Amino acid sequence: MRSETGKTCVPTGVDLKDTGFGYTLSLISGKYKMIILYWLSENKIMRHNELKRSIGTISFKTLSIMLKELEADGLIIRKEFPQIPPKVEYSLSERGLSLVPLLNMMCDWGEKNRLPAL
Structure with a gap:
């Protein structure tokens, strides 16, 4: 999955919570x-x-x-x-x-x- 900037949303080796995708999930999860x-x-x-x-x-x-x-x-x-x-x-x-x-x-x-x- 890629963001609008073309970067991958969850790069390999990066903790999910340190990504924009993870941040969004943390706000709306539950x-x-x-x-x-x-x-x-x-x-x-x-x-x-x-x-x-x-x-x-x-x-x-x-x-x-x-x-x-x-x-x-x-x-x-x-x-x-x-x-x-x-x-x-x-x-x-x-x-x-x-x-x-x-x-x-x-x-x-x-x-x-x-x-x-x-």
């Missing part, structure tokens, strides 16, 4: 991160419970952890409103928005290459 990014790309702004309802199979704690990791990696923005009860909204950062074409390509690839159900 069962729910790409799903969270997808929902935020579709809805622009969402609250914690909206995300939880949309994903369905994620626990409150796991969603909280994933959101903190995505925020720490600069992919989402957490906006807290000083009110009672507390209100927090999540949205994609510019960096997170730059992943949307990748998510779209994955969706297109899946639609074209999905194997028929048995």
